Amino acid sequence: MEQEHYELRLYVAGKTQKSTTALNNLRKYCEEHLMGKYTLEVIDLLVNPQLAEGDQILAIPTLVKKVPDPVRKIIGDLSNKEKVLVGLDIRPKV
């Protein structure tokens, strides 16, 4: 578990309030829990709309955990820390 590398993608659409909140929240959690073992890619769908199809993006913002398995999606501004950590499998579901 400790050894695993996290590959994260955050889909946003322009610099909206929700996107900024989500990005800030995500950065904070990653610094706390995944220091040094994650890569974060922020994709702006307004710039690259064709990328929405690949990860089946509907909602904005959406955080996709590509690696490790299983693929998980977390939508929303990531304001609920517990849910995000559970969603990213950092913390087991209670």
Add this chain to the structure above:
Amino acid sequence: MTNQNQKHVKTLVKTPTGILGLDEVTLGGLPQGRPTLICGGAGCGKTLFSLEFIVRGAQEFGEPGVFIAFEEKAEELATNVASLGFDLYELQEQKKIKIDYIHIDKSEIEETGEYDLEGLFIRLGYAIDSIGAKRVVLDTIENLFAGLSNQAILRAELRRLFQFLKDKGVTAIITGERGESSLTRQGLEEYVSDCVILLDHRIINQISTRRLRIVKYRGSVHGTNEYPFLIDEEGISVLPVTSLQLDKEVSTERVPSGIPALDTMLSGDGFYRGSSILTSGTAGTGKTSIAASFINAACERNERCLYFAFEESPQQIVRNMRSIGIDLQRHIDSGSLQFQASRPTLYGLEMHLVAIHKAIRKFKPTIVVLDPITNLITVGTMSEVKSMLVRLIDFLQVEQITVMFTALALNTITNEQTDEGISSLVDAWIQIKDIELNGERNRGLYVMKSRGMEHSNQVREFVFTKTGLDLIDVYIGPEGVLTGSARATQIMLEETGELIHSQALNRKDRELDRRRKMLEGKIDGLRTEFESTEEELNKVYIEEQIKKERIQEARRNMEDIRKGNPTSNNPDNKESK
């Protein structure tokens, strides 16, 4: 006036769907640039309906379309509609359509805090822009409700979505599963208010019928009935129950019936083209034979005929008709005759009607035969059969196709009613009745009605010969109506009578002659007598004359003597003085 008005009032522009019959029902298609909701239960054909809208748009109207599938993957869809002859892969390669599968799996989605569906909008917008789509289908958007739990956000976003579609100017179809009390489970109809079409698949008496109804169509007149529709190897065909107008053309052209004697009964030329003819009669009276000779004659004139057989197989009909000298096989071979045989119970009445429509549209016949319509009653009530026939006749008249129905009449009250019911719809009604007399059964044919032409009121005897059908005048006399051998006997009797009669006449003539001769002889005798009497009389008269002259002479002589000329002495003269 109209021009100015038209400038101000812009009428609703419609997008033709290309689905057979739907554009007639909606008077042009779906509202252009607006979303339309198609709802219905599971398996009622929503997906196919919307997919056909996209494919037909791309193929027939040059309008590219985007199909957003929430339920099935693009490959699954492609396989499902391949049987209808739609090649989705090719159309996608040609950039005529785009199929986008949106997968929502609740198990891999976690919701935290605020979000919106901008991702969907971006995808949709991207798909639309990438091929310049004019048509969009969302099938079915309700799946969003299953995948996402924040209803408040969803509903707000849906409203935004429909506005987005309108802004994009695309004609959209949104499908929705039918709900318990509302049209759709999630109440989608409150977002889509322009046009709502309800599909239905119901089973009555173990026979399934698909129906379509336009629940609402803002800003447009539309047919309000339930219209049956059929899904077959060519896609969906909707059948307008009755056309909205009664403005069909009529023809004064005549179509011979194939039986010259019957034509004579119909003022010499047969039926009107485009009219409907009912041939009814009890079992075994030759209804099919009349129909067969009708189409035989038509095929010989190189017309195309379509024969719907609900009772016998085509082979059976061909074989049976050979016995009366009608060879239908050569018309089948030449392609002018086509049989469509099906059991009435194969599907519901509406389906029969749709199938008949399709077959007629495909084959383009000028004459259609339905044999017999009474068998259809096994799959529907009488009023249903009647309304089906109204619609069929309606359609056929518009297409100027002459139709002959045959109907079996039993001697029961219900079936006589059937005749009555149908008779008001048809233009000509030929009835064949059994006439039972002297221990034999014969067929009497008469024209019950024939609109718009003089027709004979006589019952004719209908006979089968090896060379076809014929009608013979029945014997009507003091003994009543005689047919068959009774008629033959009567004719023989009459012929004998005539012989005897003429014999008697001859004898009388001779007698008269003799008497005349006798009388003439008598007259001759009398004339001779008269002549001799006349001669006698003449003789007396001449003698008298001579006597008179003689006396006068004698008197003159006497006078001369008295004066002193004694030339003679005549005592007679003296006496007379």
